[in-house]
Amino acid sequence: MTASDRRNSRPNTIDRTSFEPAYSQLANILKAQIAAGAFRPGDQLPSEGQLCRTYGVSPMTVRRSINLLADQDVVATAQGRGTFVKRLQLGTAAFDLGELQNLFSDERTTSVRLLDARIVAAHERAANKLAVSVGDNVIYIRRLITTDERPAFYHREYLIYDPRRPIVESEMEITSLSGLFSGSGSAIVKRADLAINATLMNEEEANLLQTQLPAAAFLLEHIFYDFEDRPLSWGWFIANSERLRFTTTVGIQD
Amino acid sequence: MTASDRRNSRPNTIDRTSFEPAYSQLANILKAQIAAGAFRPGDQLPSEGQLCRTYGVSPMTVRRSINLLADQDVVATAQGRGTFVKRLQLGTAAFDLGELQNLFSDERTTSVRLLDARIVAAHERAANKLAVSVGDNVIYIRRLITTDERPAFYHREYLIYDPRRPIVESEMEITSLSGLFSGSGSAIVKRADLAINATLMNEEEANLLQTQLPAAAFLLEHIFYDFEDRPLSWGWFIANSERLRFTTTVGIQD
DNA sequence: AAGTGGTCTAGACCACTAT
């Protein structure tokens, strides 16, 4: 398939009988033209008025198409100047945890084993993260998540322990990790702060994850907040780097 | 600040004299109400017609506000049923390389040292990635990226070597990594496939990055494609995990 | 002054879901 083939592989008119909305069709037409090289990075796209006349759609529809492409970082708009094809920038690349969902998606082969759950006195770091005082009671939980009979994640977590707060509910919801990752999500968690790091496994982690030392691992740290913006839980997953990888594509995709 | 304070911290009417567009104001009003608990996960938002009357804006403007919130995964729309507040789902969390930009952003303290650049015969893996034959000539480049006098990244890369293709240009552009990460980007690269992994450093990497073994590192692999969809370059960055960390927030943010 | 993108209106019509 040559570039000129590609340029014509999609009709360059809007099909009004199609189920695909006009704004989406137009966005795809323009993106295909860019992908085929008809417009190169830095080039100016036809003005919105031009596109209205060319494709026989209203200004609002053209704008919506352009906004779609702008959201995808394919083009950039400049008021008073025009719309221009963007150059590739790696900074716009994003890795999402949807990849992690795949690991959990097959519920038949995913199991969560509770290794430990008890009340402990918060040490300084945990107290800090959970906004409680050092020595306050917190719940400490350790679990091992297994997929396909092989251990995939080791999870340690400190939970708020406060009789006045609905901790049982929250623990149940957060405990069912598959819900947080792939299911319906949590109704009492308003937001979460997440961080990913690369780390060396310690002996305990390597044992549980059935790995030889030294071994590299992903460390996914999380803090969950309730609707009062109070921390609910702080913890981290250790994931065998052999079983996890984050991939993405950035730039113009047909 | 209590929940009821928060509920009223933003006027619940559209300010027509503001520089902030009406659709954005309305989206923020609704998001603030959700964040304050006025609408909880699973709750149905007022219908679009209701919102039109309540806030005195046209249907298109209301729709744009709702679309904004839907893009942010704050709400989900269901045709014929209504608009509902979403529960938190970790799968929607995304880590972007913008964090990496920060490392490169201060150009005064960032330098790229070329360690090696020569023409070699492609081994099987490189040939595969670059879609050439084993034994074909490719350019092999090794560089060390330093910020604040400390080594941050070790980069190895195989580049297409084909007299008929604008390799010099491409090499220049890809070589100036700061451009790809934080600058204007590349005009000849159409898209890139990226992958992040956690890995153990080998001896050479630890030496260059001035780290003691054993050490964990991020491995960022890349393949760049030109506008003919042909691979231009395959390579990977090794980053000291001490200096790099990806963070994000998911859920409802005020 | 002319051309560009940005916002907004006040409807219309359609598809889908519930009752």
Add this chain to the structure above:
DNA sequence: TAGTGGTCTAGACCACTTT
């Protein structure tokens, strides 16, 4: 049947940039 979201129109007015 009534209510919901989804698309689309044919303009209007504004802010900005270029000539």
